[in-house]
Amino acid sequence: ARSSHLEEARVSAQLGDPASVATAQTNLAACDIAANDLPAALAQYAAAEPVLREHQVLHVLLPLLNNRAQVHEVQGNMPAAIADLLSGGAVAKEVGSHAQAVQMLTHAVELLYGTGRMPEAEPVWADLADACRTVGDDAGLQRAIGERALALIGRMDLDAAAPLLDEQEAICRRIGDQVGLAAC
Numbered sequence: 037a038r039s040s041h042l043e044e045a046r047v048s049a050q051l052g053d054p055a056s057v058a059t060a061q062t063n064l065a066a067c068d069i070a071a072n073d074l075p076a077a078l079a080q081y082a083a084a085e086p087v088l089r090e091h092q093v094l095h096v097l098l099p100l101l102n103n104r105a106q107v108h109e110v111q112g113n114m115p116a117a118i119a120d121l122l123s124g125g126a127v128a129k130e131v132g133s134h135a136q137a138v139q140m141l142t143h144a145v146e147l148l149y150g151t152g153r154m155p156e157a158e159p160v161w162a163d164l165a166d167a168c169r170t171v172g173d174d175a176g177l178q179r180a181i182g183e184r185a186l187a188l189i190g191r192m193d194l195d196a197a198a199p200l201l202d203e204q205e206a207i208c209r210r211i212g213d214q215v216g217l218a219a220c
Contacts, residue, residue: 129166188200208220
C-alpha cells in the first residue's frame, strides 16, 4: 500500500494537483499508523491539512482530523486531540455529515471534561445540541441541553439555564427518559 500511495503522490505532483498529493499524504499517514510510526503520520497530516483546507477537499479533511485526533489521544496530547475533534465537528456540519459531527463533538466534550476543562465545554454542548437536533437524536439532544444548562448554572447564569431545562424536561417526557428527567 505504501508504494502505491507514494506513486499516487509522485504522479499527482507531476500533474500539478496539490489536492491529490495531499490526499496521497493522508493515505501514507494511514500506512504510518499501521506501522506504528505515529510521528511520521503526524508529519504527513501536517503537510496535507493546509492544502486540503485551501482546496476545500473536505471529504478528505474530515477523516484526517478524526484520525489525527486519535493519534494525539494515544500519545496523550489531549489539547491537540480536542482541537482536531472540534475542527472536525465543524467540518462535518459544513459537509452535512451531522452524525459524524455528533460523534466528534461528543468525544471532544468527553475529553474536555476528562481534562478538567469543563467551562470550555459549554459552547461545544450548544453545537452538539444543534447537530443532535439535525439528526433527530433526542437522547443526545436532551443530554447536550442538560449539560449546557449545568455549565450555565455553574456560572450562575440561571436566566439562560432555565429555558434549556424546560426544553430538556419536555424531551425527557416525550422519549420516556426517567433518568434524564430526574437530572433535569
